[in-house]
Amino acid sequence: xxxxxxxxxxxxxxxxxxxxxxxxxxxxxxxxxxxxxxxxxxxxxxxxxxxxxxxxxxxxxxxxxxxxxxxxxxxxxxxxxxxxxxxxxxxxxxxxxxxxxxxxxxxxxxxxxxxxxxxxxxxxxxxxxxxxxxxxxxxxxxxxxxxxxxxxxxxxxxxxxxxxxxxxxxxxxxxxxxxxxxxxxxxxxxxxxxxxxxxxxxxxxxxxxxxxxxxxxxxxxxxxxxxxxxxxxxxxxxxxxxxxxxxxxxxxxxxxxxxxxxxxx
Amino acid sequence: xxxxxxxxxxxxxxxxxxxxxxxxxxxxxxxxxxxxxxxxxxxxxxxxxxxxxxxxxxxxxxxxxxxxxxxxxxxxxxxxxxxxxxxxxxxxxxxxxxxxxxxxxxxxxxxxxxxxxxxxxxxxxxxxxxxxxxxxxxxxxxxxxxxxxxxxxxxxxxxxxxxxxxxxxxxxxxxxxxxxxxxxxxxxxxxxxxxxxxxxxxxxxxxxxxxxxxxxxxxxxxxxxxxxxxxxxxxxxxxxxxxxxxxxxxxxxxxxxxxxxxxxxxxxxxxxxxxxxxxxxxxxxxxxxxxxxxxxxxxxxxxxxxxxxxxxxxxxxxxxxxxxxxxxxxxxxxxxxxxxxxxxxxxxxxxxxxxxxxxxxxxxxxxxxxxxxxxxxxxxxxxxxxxxxxxxxxxxxxxxxxxxxxxxxxxxxxxxxxxxxxxxxxxxxxxxxxxxxxxxxxxxxxxxxxxxxxxxxxxxxxxxxxxxxxxxxxxxxxxxxxxxxxxxxxxxxxxxxxxxxxxxxx
Amino acid sequence: xxxxxxxxxxxxxxxxxxxxxxxxxxxxxxxxxxxxxxxxxxxxxxxxxxxxxxxxxxxxxxxxxxxxxxxxxxxxxxxxxxxxxxxxxxxxxxxxxxx
Numbered sequence: 001x002x003x004x005x006x007x008x009x010x011x012x013x014x015x016x017x018x019x020x021x022x023x024x025x026x027x028x029x030x031x032x033x034x035x036x037x038x039x040x041x042x043x044x045x046x047x048x049x050x051x052x053x054x055x056x057x058x059x060x061x062x063x064x065x066x067x068x069x070x071x072x073x074x075x076x077x078x079x080x081x082x083x084x085x086x087x088x089x090x091x092x093x094x095x096x097x098x099x100x101x102x103x104x105x106x107x108x109x110x111x112x113x114x115x116x117x118x119x120x121x122x123x124x125x126x127x128x129x130x131x132x133x134x135x136x137x138x139x140x141x142x143x144x145x146x147x148x149x150x151x152x153x154x155x156x157x158x159x160x161x162x163x164x165x166x167x168x169x170x171x172x173x174x175x176x177x178x179x180x181x182x183x184x185x186x187x188x189x190x191x192x193x194x195x196x197x198x199x200x201x202x203x204x205x206x207x208x209x210x211x212x213x214x215x216x217x218x219x220x221x222x223x224x225x226x227x228x229x230x231x232x233x234x235x236x237x238x239x240x241x242x243x244x245x246x247x248x249x250x251x252x253x254x255x256x257x258x259x260x261x262x263x264x265x
Numbered sequence: 266x267x268x269x270x271x272x273x274x275x276x277x278x279x280x281x282x283x284x285x286x287x288x289x290x291x292x293x294x295x296x297x298x299x300x301x302x303x304x305x306x307x308x309x310x311x312x313x314x315x316x317x318x319x320x321x322x323x324x325x326x327x328x329x330x331x332x333x334x335x336x337x338x339x340x341x342x343x344x345x346x347x348x349x350x351x352x353x354x355x356x357x358x359x360x361x362x363x364x365x366x367x368x369x370x371x372x373x374x375x376x377x378x379x380x381x382x383x384x385x386x387x388x389x390x391x392x393x394x395x396x397x398x399x400x401x402x403x404x405x406x407x408x409x410x411x412x413x414x415x416x417x418x419x420x421x422x423x424x425x426x427x428x429x430x431x432x433x434x435x436x437x438x439x440x441x442x443x444x445x446x447x448x449x450x451x452x453x454x455x456x457x458x459x460x461x462x463x464x465x466x467x468x469x470x471x472x473x474x475x476x477x478x479x480x481x482x483x484x485x486x487x488x489x490x491x492x493x494x495x496x497x498x499x500x501x502x503x504x505x506x507x508x509x510x511x512x513x514x515x516x517x518x519x520x521x522x523x524x525x526x527x528x529x530x531x532x533x534x535x536x537x538x539x540x541x542x543x544x545x546x547x548x549x550x551x552x553x554x555x556x557x558x559x560x561x562x563x564x565x566x567x568x569x570x571x572x573x574x575x576x577x578x579x580x581x582x583x584x585x586x587x588x589x590x591x592x593x594x595x596x597x598x599x600x601x602x603x604x605x606x607x608x609x610x611x612x613x614x615x616x617x618x619x620x621x622x623x624x625x626x627x628x629x630x631x632x633x634x635x636x637x638x639x640x641x642x643x644x645x646x647x648x649x650x651x652x653x654x655x656x657x658x659x660x661x662x663x664x665x666x667x668x669x670x671x672x673x674x675x676x677x678x679x680x681x682x683x684x685x686x687x688x689x690x691x692x693x694x695x696x697x698x699x700x701x702x703x704x705x706x707x708x709x710x711x712x713x714x715x716x717x718x719x720x721x722x723x724x725x726x727x728x729x730x731x732x733x734x735x736x737x738x739x740x741x742x743x744x745x746x747x748x749x750x751x752x753x754x755x756x757x758x759x760x761x762x763x764x765x766x767x768x769x770x771x
Numbered sequence: 772x773x774x775x776x777x778x779x780x781x782x783x784x785x786x787x788x789x790x791x792x793x794x795x796x797x798x799x800x801x802x803x804x805x806x807x808x809x810x811x812x813x814x815x816x817x818x819x820x821x822x823x824x825x826x827x828x829x830x831x832x833x834x835x836x837x838x839x840x841x842x843x844x845x846x847x848x849x850x851x852x853x854x855x856x857x858x859x860x861x862x863x864x865x866x867x868x869x870x
Contacts, residue, residue: 009617014774017783022772029780032808035351036784036807040791045799046844055784059810062777068817068829071836078836083806083843090847091799094854099864108792117790124782131471131493137774138824149825152833158272162279162335163420166408167837173401174841176293177431177856180394181848184374184381185301198619267785377856416831423838427845444853451849452801455842456792459808462835463785466812466828470778470819475827 015137021065032058045091053084067140070150212238215252225250278334278341280322281349283481288315289400296394308396309364314362315400319407320353337476338417340551340769347616347766348543352406355623357534360399361741362528364633366391367540369526370435376609377440392435393719398428399532406536410543413551414476415465417569418544422461422508425540427455429533433525438641446524453507453517461504467497479550498553498560502567505548508708509541510590511597512571519578522590527642530586531630536622542600542619546612550769557607564605565697567626571598572704579711585633585642589626592670595708596622599685599701606692609768614684616763621669621677621752628745629666631738632659635762638728646715648729650722656731660719662746667712669749672705684760777818785811798850802843809839 002200017025039051056079064072075123143151156164169197190198199208212235215227226249227238276283288311295307327346334341362368372392375381412418434447469475471493472483484494503514510518522530553560553603575595582588603615636643636652636659643649653660669678682705690698734742752759784807791804813832820828 002816014778014818017772017774024774025776029776032780033783035785036787039807040787040794040800040804045797048800048803052807055271055807056810059814062492062780062814063318063817066777066817066821068820068832071813071817071829072831074833074836078840079806079810081869083840086843086847087803090851093851094799113790113793117786117793120789121786124786125779127492127496128778128782131496133490137822140821140826143824144825148826148829152829154269155826155830156833157269159827160338160414160416160834161272162338163834164276164419166282166286166404166417166420166424166832168399169289170420170427170838170841173292173398173424173427174844176394176397176401177427177845178848180373180392180398180431181434181593181852182374182800185385185390339819373852416834419831420834420838423841427841430845430849435851441853441856444849444856447849448798448853449775451846452792452798452805455805455846456803456808459788459812462809465813465831466781466815466819469816469831470822470829473819473823473825475831646855 010210012208015139024061024065028058028061049084049087049091052087053080056084067144067148071150137182214238217252222250224248225252228252272336274336276333277322278326278329279339280326281319281353281586282404284315284319284322285400285404285407287316288312289397289404292397293394293401296397301390303390305366305391308393309360312360312363312396312400314660315358315432316353316357316403319596320350320357321685323350323353333413335417336549338414339411340547341411342559342769344612344616344769345543347763348539349407350405351616351620351623352536352539352543353408355539355620355627356399356403356406356705357537358624358741358745359528359532359627359630360396361737362627362634363395363399363734363736365528365634366635368437368528369395370437370440371470373435393444395432398432399536402426402428402432402532406540409540410547412544412547413478414477415469418548419458419462419465422544425537426508429529429537430454432529432532433521435529436448436524436526439524443524443526446521449517449524450521457504457507458649460500460507464500464502464504467493470575471497474674477548479511480552481555486552492558495559498556499563501548502560502563505541505545506567509538509545509597510594511567511601512574512594513567514734515571515574515594515597518594519582519587521592523525523586523594523644524638527586527630527634530589534589534626534630538593538597538626539619539623542597542615545601546604546615547609550607550612554607560635561605564601568598568601568605568697569700571595571596571601572701573707576704576707579708582711585646585649585715586644588715589629589633592708592711593626595704596670598704599682602689602694602697602701603685605697606689606694608688608692610691611685611688611758612769613763613766614688616766617760618681618685620747620759620763621681624733624745624748625666625669625678627646628742628749629663629670631742631745632663632666635659635732635734635738637730637732643729646718649715650718650724650733652719652729655729659731662742664716664719665746665749667716669753671709671712675750675753677749677756680753680756680760684756774818774822778815781811781814781818784814798853799847802846802850806839806843808860809835 035051035054035058039048042048042051056075060072060075060080063075212227212229214223215225215238216225217225224239224243227235229235239249292308295311296304299307304368322683323346326341329341332340332342335731372382372385373392375385383478402425403428405421408417408421409425412421430447430451434444436443460767465475468480471491472480474480474483507514522534525533549560572595575591575593575598578591578594582591600618603611634642636649652663665676669676672679672682686698686701788804788808788811791807792801795801795804813835816828816832816835820826820832
């Protein structure tokens with residue numbers, strides 16, 4: 001029985017392009033595929049986002065090459081401009097170096113996933129290669145005769161005007177949703193004045209004037225060195241908790257006077 | 266340049282959707298401008314008001330003769346009207362449980378366990394945006410069942426889903442669980458949308474048209490097995506199976522049902538399911554009818570897998586919400602049977618099945634949410650033991666719904682199953698009916714086990730209490746339970762009525 | 772070059788998107804993969820719009836972009852909420868629901 005290698009020869013003939021477009025395609029398409037693969041396999045989320053931005057810009061170029069000027073511009077404005085910015089913004093918020101641990105929780109899951117994807121990809125491309133369409137290819141010259149933007153506008157405000165109107169509800173939903181999840185109604189915020197009054201009224205009077213300052217030494221610019229209390233002990237509250245957690249605190253020992261004798265010398 | 270004539274949209278035909286959207290928008294404004302104390306009352310009044318007006322609009326439109334509105338984007342036919350009416354009635358019933366303040370988070374932006382959360386709980390806050398979100402979702406549902414082209418379908422699908430993703434994450438107790446359910450639902454839902462969209466793109470490529478009628482008319486005898494067409498249909502099918510929670514794309518259902526606030530689960534299991542299947546029926550009946558031989562095996566496969574996965578799941582699970590989730594997967598399997606053998610009779614029996622199942626589901630989720638302990642709702646069915654001694658009435662109501670799910674005679678569930686199975690049987694798919702009956706029998710074990718536990722257990726769990734329901738909740742539970750029995754005893758009341766709503770217009 | 776090459780590219784990108792969803796566990800990257808799938812669908816729409824000689828495909832693709840923007844807003848809001856709750860964006864950590 002002969003093996004059907006139909007998927008190796010592109011059988012779906014949709015019409016040919018001009019030479020410059022072919023060159024554009026063969027330069028950009030491999031790069032797009034590489035970027036997509038990199039997006040999936042690269043470790044850091046920020047790098048993935050940048051690869052995705054590159055894919056989106058390339059697709060915008062493809063759109064313009066395919067007589068969809070308006071969409072090309074919108075793609076750049078909406079996708080690379082708004083959507084990717086939002087992604088990057090959230091990535092920065094969540095933590096730039098939030099990288100995946102690449103160890104597998106389910107054993108063999110990654111291999112299985114890659115195999116499945118390759119299978120799906122093979123199936124899709126081979127099916128498309130052997131597909132037929134009900135109508136012959138036409139080209140957009142007649143549809144774009146009054147201009148691409150005008151053509152889209154005509155459709156948008158006649159045939160699809162109802163969907164266009166409903167989309168507004170979708171946009172409101174999105175805004176409302178973000179509000180629900182992120183906007184906090186302030187429960188009475190304590191002002192600085194109230195806070196200082198509170199310090200005097202209750203608690204330790206020694207802290208009424210504020211927390212002790214970090215040690216200031218002639219030898220060192222010293223927010224990372226704890227200050228010393230009059231009795232010589234270290235004032236733990238004089239340094240930031242964050243610096244302490246990062247382990248960037250110097251000991252104040254080496255800035256201390258070594259002994260009374262040295263002073264006398 | 267050609268002049269652009271202003272399109273005629275036929276706003277009366279779209280009025281139910283417009284009323285709900287207006288209600289939702291006014292509710293959003295109320296959130297913005299009213300003081301905290303009034304918001305909840307205002308929003309709930311607006312929701313119920315707009316639901317009633319929308320239903321009146323549906324009633325007014327039901328005898329309309331022109332089928333297409335909004336320049337062919339929407340088909341208002343008898344089946345569409347029936348589905349819209351069903352969705353509105355179910356929405357009204359399920360939104361009664363939305364009033365229960367105890368189910369929703371006081372302030373979604375406050376971190377769980379934080380001081381801010383404690384303060385807002387103490388202040389008796391309520392995230393009353395839930396109402397406007399529910400109304401947006403509902404208007405999406407109403408549009409989804411009448412949409413006639415893939416752009417409108419996609420917009421409606423998203424309008425239906427986006428508010429749901431948000432509402433799932435708003436549970437008052439076990440908030441992390443609820444938020445995780447929202448994330449899971451969102452990611453899988455977005456994936457399903459993308460797959461659906463790619464399918465639509467391929468169908469557009471094949472036929473050159475985005476409308477369902479256009480796609481169907483381009484399927485001619487000679488090329489009805491084009492790979493582009495089949496791939497497109499398969500991808501659209503996968504998207505719809507995801508959204509309706511049908512196996513093999515059901516993995517999100519149990520987790521999301523469990524994590525979501527119970528009223529939202531009821532909403533999803535009834536309203537969203539009806540909308541999903543309504544659109545499912547329309548797309549396959551109107552859009553893909555001529556290619557029936559190529560997609561039939563896929564749908565049959567999904568139906569059989571779904572029935573058995575759901576049935577076995579109900580038996581294995583112990584948590585009440587998870588049991589109902591698997592039960593809903595099994596019911597999806599039964600409902601898909603109707604798509605396999607699309608005739609007018611199966612269509613009516615599907616519509617009938619959808620409404621009876623929806624009512625019983627709302628009822629049982631409402632009843633379930635009344636069983637509490639000191640932490641919150643009691644999900645574990647083992648702890649429902651001896652419930653009949655604590656509250657005979659609640660035990661009775663739950664049993665009615667469970668018997669209806671089982672398909673015991675004299676309940677609406679029996680009539681619905683009987684109608685659907687005979688309709689499928691008549692079309693010659695006897696082995697599908699056999700599979701469905703076996704699956705029902707397996708699931709019956711799970712339902713009956715709960716009833717046995719409720720009634721016969723001698724050691725009632727001491728910490729479990731039955732909270733006192735509000736009057737609205739009582740009335741709704743009574744209505745749903747009565748409906749389940751009355752339709753079971755006298756099915757002709759509803760069947761005769763739904764008989765007049767039998768057609769999808771191509 | 773045949774126009775159908777754009778379709779193969781679109782199918783490949785769609786598949787890589789699926790692979791991303793299956794392989795990655797960072798919710799944000801999974802979501803980016805879904806965006807890639809939507810972009811692939813857009814490319815298919817635009818290509819078919821060209822072969823079919825109508826602008827409906829381009830309009831569909833325009834709607835997709837708007838809807839994707841809405842989806843991103845909601846999705847990222849949910850992801851940030853979870854992150855704030857548990858300071859991690861890995862799908863694996865979201866596993867309280869697993870039994």
